[in-house]
Amino acid sequence: MIEEKFDAIVVGAGMAGNAAALTLAQRGLKVLQLERGEYSGSKNVQGAILYADMLEKLIPDFREDAPLERHLVEQRFWMMDDRSHTGLHYRSDDFNEEKPNRYTIIRAQFDRWFSQRVREAGATVLCETTVTELAQDAYGKVIGVRTDRADGEIHADVVVLAEGVNGLLGTRAGLRARPQPDKVALAVKEMHFLPRETIEARFNLRGDEGVVIEAAGTISRGMTGMGFIYANKECISLGIGCLVADFQRTGETPYGLLDRFKRHPSVAPLIEGSEVKEYAAHLIPEGGFNAIPQLFGDGWVVVGDAAQLNNAIHREGSNLAMTSGRIAAEAIFQVKSRKDPMTADNLSLYKKMLDESFVIKDLKKYKDMPALMHTQSQNFFLTYPELVSRAMQNFLRVDGTPKVEKERTTFKSFVKARSWSGLFGDAFRLARAWR
Amino acid sequence: MSIEPSVRVEDKLFYNRYLVDAGRAHIKVRPHTTPSPELLSMLKACPARCYELSDKGQVEITVDGCIECGTCRVICEASGDIEWSYPRGGYGVLFKFG
Numbered sequence: 238m239i240e241e242k243f244d245a246i247v248v249g250a251g252m253a254g255n256a257a258a259l260t261l262a263q264r265g266l267k268v269l270q271l272e273r274g275e276y277s278g279s280k281n282v283q284g285a286i287l288y289a290d291m292l293e294k295l296i297p298d299f300r301e302d303a304p305l306e307r308h309l310v311e312q313r314f315w316m317m318d319d320r321s322h323t324g325l326h327y328r329s330d331d332f333n334e335e336k337p338n339r340y341t342i343i344r345a346q347f348d349r350w351f352s353q354r355v356r357e358a359g360a361t362v363l364c365e366t367t368v369t370e371l372a373q374d375a376y377g378k379v380i381g382v383r384t385d386r387a388d389g390e391i392h393a394d395v396v397v398l399a400e401g402v403n404g405l406l407g408t409r410a411g412l413r414a415r416p417q418p419d420k421v422a423l424a425v426k427e428m429h430f431l432p433r434e435t436i437e438a439r440f441n442l443r444g445d446e447g448v449v450i451e452a453a454g455t456i457s458r459g460m461t462g463m464g465f466i467y468a469n470k471e472c473i474s475l476g477i478g479c480l481v482a483d484f485q486r487t488g489e490t491p492y493g494l495l496d497r498f499k500r501h502p503s504v505a506p507l508i509e510g511s512e513v514k515e516y517a518a519h520l521i522p523e524g525g526f527n528a529i530p531q532l533f534g535d536g537w538v539v540v541g542d543a544a545q546l547n548n549a550i551h552r553e554g555s556n557l558a559m560t561s562g563r564i565a566a567e568a569i570f571q572v573k574s575r576k577d578p579m580t581a582d583n584l585s586l587y588k589k590m591l592d593e594s595f596v597i598k599d600l601k602k603y604k605d606m607p608a609l610m611h612t613q614s615q616n617f618f619l620t621y622p623e624l625v626s627r628a629m630q631n632f633l634r635v636d637g638t639p640k641v642e643k644e645r646t647t648f649k650s651f652v653k654a655r656s657w658s659g660l661f662g663d664a665f666r667l668a669r670a671w672r
Numbered sequence: 673m674s675i676e677p678s679v680r681v682e683d684k685l686f687y688n689r690y691l692v693d694a695g696r697a698h699i700k701v702r703p704h705t706t707p708s709p710e711l712l713s714m715l716k717a718c719p720a721r722c723y724e725l726s727d728k729g730q731v732e733i734t735v736d737g738c739i740e741c742g743t744c745r746v747i748c749e750a751s752g753d754i755e756w757s758y759p760r761g762g763y764g765v766l767f768k769f770g
Contacts, residue, residue, distance in 0.1 A: 273758055273761050278770060280740065281770045282767060282770045285770075343769045345767045345769050365762030366761040367758050367759070367760055369757075384761070402742070403740075403742030405757070415745070415750065416742070416745075417746070418747055421746055423719065423741060427684070472769075481717070484713075484716070484717040485710075485717055489716070490716045490719075492679045492681050492719060492721075493679055495679075513684070514768070515687050515767065515768060515769045516685065516687055516688060517688075517769075517770060518741040518743070520743065
């Protein structure tokens with residue numbers, strides 16, 4: 238057993254864990270961070286987009302040496318049917334700013350760099366160590382962790398659970414429920430390598446400019462889900478994810494979906510001739526505000542994906558993870574500075590601070606969206622994309638049909654598919670959930 | 673129950689780096705005579721196709737290619753069909769890109 242006692246143990250070296258460990262160490266606390274992977278990042282999977290603002294609050298000079306891929310100048314949203322896509326593109330030269338707002342990153346590389354910063358701040362980072370359970374005293378207070386190392390139990394005043402969406406420790410200790418099939422999505426992703434010039438030509442980019450494409454529609458076969466294509470320097474991250482409950486219900490395979498997405502006529506030319514170098518899968522918390530578990534207790538707090546902090550509508554996760562990790566650490570530091578014990582009462586400061594941040598405010602705004610998307614998945618991910626595609630094609634194809642007749646055909650197809658009450662109902666439900 | 677002929681998951685897993693902890697499977701399927709619907713759904717839902725049907729009609733798992741996503745835990749742990757743990761520290765899949 239490691240005899241020394243720590244102020245805090247952070248379980249996990251993802252975005253939330255690194256943000257927490259860094260913040261605690263920067264404030265002079267004695268921190269131990271435990272990571273089961275060979276190195277920080279070796280178990281982590283994300284799309285991945287990095288939001289600069291949240292990292293800047295932790296590491297103001299991160300742009301100097303962080304492994305960033307491309308800064309984003311263009312966002313595309315695609316509504317897809319089997320042969321077409323209707324797109325909304327936004328591209329602005331304003332994004333070619335001195336301190337860009339968003340970047341693509343490669344998580345295994347980025348996390349390795351982040352972890353180095355955590356070490357430099359004074360935290361002890363121990364990799365290749367799986368935490369097997371929380372150590373609790375007779376009253377249920379968390380007093381440390383047990384690991385799979387021979388000298389197993391390590392003690393601390395507080396444990397920060399940054400163990401990710403599939404975290405076992407919190408659920409094993411009965412602190413929160415295990416993730417539910419209708420509250421998590423399974424995403425699969427491939428890394429497609431191509432020469433830099435090829436990527437820049439295919440995506441209309443100069444230098445380190447980048448593009449992301451988010452795609453929804455019949456590619457998810459009526460399941461609640463989305464595809465994505467992110468341009469990195471010398472590779473393209475391409476993936477698709479759907480609710481686990483939908484995979485269970487439909488019997489669709491994740492790799493089958495990915496394969497069809499890759500073969501779609503709008504996607505295939507972008508990755509043609511590429512060399513695939515990795516195939517990954519990961520769960521994404523999709524339950525939103527209503528799925529957030531108890532965030533603190535005697536001797537513990539939970540942050541990031543483990544706390545279901547993900548904004549599925551805006552596809553923001555790692556920034557919520559970083560922010561919750563930082564805020565948890567700041568709350569712990571305040572309790573520590575007052576020389577107060579790490580009780581649930583005192584650690585409730587973390588929830589109070591998080592409630593006041595954009596993290597909870599944003600999730601609250603969209604609290605009804607996950608349920609709506611799930612119950613209406615056939616309409617939003619199958620019927621409407623097909624209708625929109627037919628309408629667009631009808632609009633664009635010139636064949637001597639008078640425009641009045643064309644419009645009538647389009648209107649009729651919408652009403653036939655969803656009925657007037659269905660159309661208004663969908664619009665109303667969407668507006669209400671969005672509000 | 674056919675899998676898309678053009679998709680060979682084994683080939684995809686071949687791109688990945690693993691450190692296999694021989695003899696210590698981190699996921700175990702509970703012995704059963706007839707598989708539950710949850711367990712059967714894993715034949716398709718597992719992104720690494722770790723779950724397969726044996727000749728005797730039981731669901732078996734080979735964890736060597738597991739990418740540790742946790743989907744089977746989400747679907748099958750509550751019903752007691754499987755026991756789910758993370759691999760020992762350092763073992764399992766090692767993402768280069770992630």
